[in-house]
Amino acid sequence: MTDLLSVEGLTRHFGGIAAVVNLHFRVKEGEIFGIIGPNGAGKTTAFSMIAGSLVPTVGSIRFRDREIGGWPSQRVVHLGICRTHQIPRPFTGMTVYENVEVGMRYGGRRTPPRGSIADEIERILEFTGLSGWGARPAGSLPTGNRKRLELARALATDPVVLLCDEICGGLNPTETADILSLLRRLRDGGITILYIEHDMRAVMRTCDRIMVLNYGEKLAEGTPEEIQDDEGVIEAYLGRRSWMGRAEPIEERP
Amino acid sequence: MTAAPGSRTPTSRTAYAVAALALLAFLAVPLVGITNNAIRLLLTTFLWVTTSLAWNLLGGVTGQVSFGFAVFYGLGAYTAGLSINGGVNPYAAIAAGGAVAAFGSLLIGLPTFRLRGPYFAIATIGVNEAVRIVMSNLEITGGASGLRLLQAGRFSQAEHYYAALGVAALAFLVSWRVMHSTFGLALRAIREDQDAAADVGVHPFRCKLAVHALAACLTGLAGGVFAHYSAYIHPDGVFAFATSTSILLMPVIGGLGTLSGPVIGAAVYSIVQEEMVVNFPQFHLLLYGALLILIMLFEPGGLAGLWRRLARRLRGRNAADPGAGIAAQQQPTGGGS
Ligand SMILES: Nc1ncnc2c1ncn2[C@@H]1O[C@H](COP(=O)(O)OP(=O)(O)OP(=O)(O)O)[C@@H](O)[C@H]1O
Numbered sequence: 216m217t218d219l220l221s222v223e224g225l226t227r228h229f230g231g232i233a234a235v236v237n238l239h240f241r242v243k244e245g246e247i248f249g250i251i252g253p254n255g256a257g258k259t260t261a262f263s264m265i266a267g268s269l270v271p272t273v274g275s276i277r278f279r280d281r282e283i284g285g286w287p288s289q290r291v292v293h294l295g296i297c298r299t300h301q302i303p304r305p306f307t308g309m310t311v312y313e314n315v316e317v318g319m320r321y322g323g324r325r326t327p328p329r330g331s332i333a334d335e336i337e338r339i340l341e342f343t344g345l346s347g348w349g350a351r352p353a354g355s356l357p358t359g360n361r362k363r364l365e366l367a368r369a370l371a372t373d374p375v376v377l378l379c380d381e382i383c384g385g386l387n388p389t390e391t392a393d394i395l396s397l398l399r400r401l402r403d404g405g406i407t408i409l410y411i412e413h414d415m416r417a418v419m420r421t422c423d424r425i426m427v428l429n430y431g432e433k434l435a436e437g438t439p440e441e442i443q444d445d446e447g448v449i450e451a452y453l454g455r456r457s458w459m460g461r462a463e464p465i466e467e468r469p
Numbered sequence: 470m471t472a473a474p475g476s477r478t479p480t481s482r483t484a485y486a487v488a489a490l491a492l493l494a495f496l497a498v499p500l501v502g503i504t505n506n507a508i509r510l511l512l513t514t515f516l517w518v519t520t521s522l523a524w525n526l527l528g529g530v531t532g533q534v535s536f537g538f539a540v541f542y543g544l545g546a547y548t549a550g551l552s553i554n555g556g557v558n559p560y561a562a563i564a565a566g567g568a569v570a571a572f573g574s575l576l577i578g579l580p581t582f583r584l585r586g587p588y589f590a591i592a593t594i595g596v597n598e599a600v601r602i603v604m605s606n607l608e609i610t611g612g613a614s615g616l617r618l619l620q621a622g623r624f625s626q627a628e629h630y631y632a633a634l635g636v637a638a639l640a641f642l643v644s645w646r647v648m649h650s651t652f653g654l655a656l657r658a659i660r661e662d663q664d665a666a667a668d669v670g671v672h673p674f675r676c677k678l679a680v681h682a683l684a685a686c687l688t689g690l691a692g693g694v695f696a697h698y699s700a701y702i703h704p705d706g707v708f709a710f711a712t713s714t715s716i717l718l719m720p721v722i723g724g725l726g727t728l729s730g731p732v733i734g735a736a737v738y739s740i741v742q743e744e745m746v747v748n749f750p751q752f753h754l755l756l757y758g759a760l761l762i763l764i765m766l767f768e769p770g771g772l773a774g775l776w777r778r779l780a781r782r783l784r785g786r787n788a789a790d791p792g793a794g795i796a797a798q799q800q801p802t803g804g805g806s
């Protein structure tokens with residue numbers, strides 16, 4: 216498998232704060248690449264730079280053979296990299312259907328929709344468990360469905376790389392299991408996934424490889440087994456040796 | 470502020486019928502021997518309907534509040550006025566007014582659309598004042614004393630009336646097209662969350678420039694018709710900040726993001742102006758202030774929203790099936806696109 220995305224020396228400062236520091240990593244085509252780390256470790260900031268929402272202070276982001284660091288979001292999306300938001304950002308005054316339609320029509324799809332656009336939207340709503348919700352205003356969705364809508368809208372752009380930012384945050388175990396199986400199905404369908412998550416069980420079960428961030432820097436990288444045994448990682452998580460086995464998220468999320 | 474839910478539903482037959490009937494009625498008005506004063510009032514209303522619909526495209530649908538539409542009204546008026554004085558056919562002169570206003574909107578939009586929300590709004594106030602001051606001091610346009618249009622080749626009253634009606638009908642048609650198009654979908658997404666829209670591929674800056682130009686063009690056409698009709702324009706009239714706030718006020722009162730709202734708002738505004746300004750100068754400002762506050766507090770959908778709510782309540786009381794109202798609200802939208 217080849218590297219689809221490679222990040223080198225990626226750094227981002229906010230005033231005096233260094234949110235991401237000299238980050239290096241490579242993501243292979245067709246894997247689920249997990250990113251974990253304590254609150255404020257710089258996970259979302261790294262995502263935002265890849266997705267074009269934030270301009271890197273320094274560093275390079277390469278997608279296939281193209282340098283995309285500093286590109287605006289809409290250009291990055293048209294190349295095939297699409298993100299979801301940690302705190303869902305639906306177009307609240309529009310229907311669920313229309314939310315997905317925006318991604319479908321403007322996402323610069325590389326493959327045409329199967330059947331009509333309406334068919335394809337319906338298929339995506341069904342896949343994400345939102346069928347029957349299409350006519351509802353997105354602002355009226357409960358949290359779980361807002362997360363699903365984030366996923367649906369991103370999928371509508373027909374991404375090559377999907378950046379999922381805590382897509383299971385705040386969901387109950389059943390809903391979480393549901394979303395995780397969707398992610399695996401997407402990966403099996405050929406989409407490469409970068410996945411930020413706090414729920415350790417979810418990460419360990421789902422990811423092919425994991426990178427651990429702490430204070431903006433990479434602490435470790437490897438398969439779930441390697442990460443589980445990494446002394447540095449265990450220390451970063453307050454020395455709790457038992458953290459890996461917990462069913463509930465290791466940090467309570469708002 | 471949110472648009473009417475389902476504003477992308479296929480327009481109902483009744484809506485088409487109402488629009489067509491209204492157009493026919495307005496076309497017939499000059500033929501039925503109505504007073505000149507009534508024609509003048511209707512003509513003025515058409516011009517305000519045009520600017521109101523135009524502003525709504527940028528402010529209501531796209532959510533970019535501009536206090537600078539007098540610039541486009543004035544550019545249209547002055548371009549038409551100068552062209553007519555230069556011997557250009559009045560229709561071509563009015564069209565040129567629209568084109569120059571659209572071009573002006575690009576020059577204004579390129580820097581100001583880098584700003585967001587209140588910063589954009591404030592920047593447009595600055596642009597409006599700057600343009601007014603420049604126009605007050607520009608000699609070739611007559612400076613502060615204004616521009617008098619030559620009388621040769623003037624329209625009849627009916628011709629002025631039809632020009633205004635034509636521009637309003639165009640604004641209505643353009644608004645309808647935009648609001649039911651894929652472009653309109655992107656504009657609404659930008660209004661809801663510009664960054665999230667960009668994250669799924671919308672180019673907010675380009676979309677804003679495009680809709681700004683469209684709105685400016687319509688506003689410029691209205692300014693052109695106005696210049697030809699009134700035969701005298703001056704910077705403290707067409708370029709006045711008060712003109713910008715009037716253009717903004719109408720769609721806000723009527724209901725943002727809808728088609729009917731800006732039309733209703735313009736009609737209400739025109740009638741209030743006509744009745745109040747003569748008899749109670751200054752009092753109309755109080756009325757607008759009160760209306761604005763009431764709308765912001767109780768009915769963000771404006772008069773159109775109030776009307777929808779009343780209609781729903783009345784229908785709900787008469788309907789035999791209590792579920793009917795809910796079913797109507799949940800009609801799937803956008804499916805037939
Ligand atoms: N727009 C911003 N302006 C200023 N500081 C910011 C901004 N965004 C993030 N930061 C800071 O950068 C650091 C990293 O934040 P980031 O959101 O990337 O962390 P995270 O790993 O995603 O955390 P969480 O698990 O809480 O989502 C934090 O200290 C945060 O306060």
Ligand SMILES: [Mg+2]
Pocket residue numbers: 258259260301
């Ligand atoms: Mg985060």
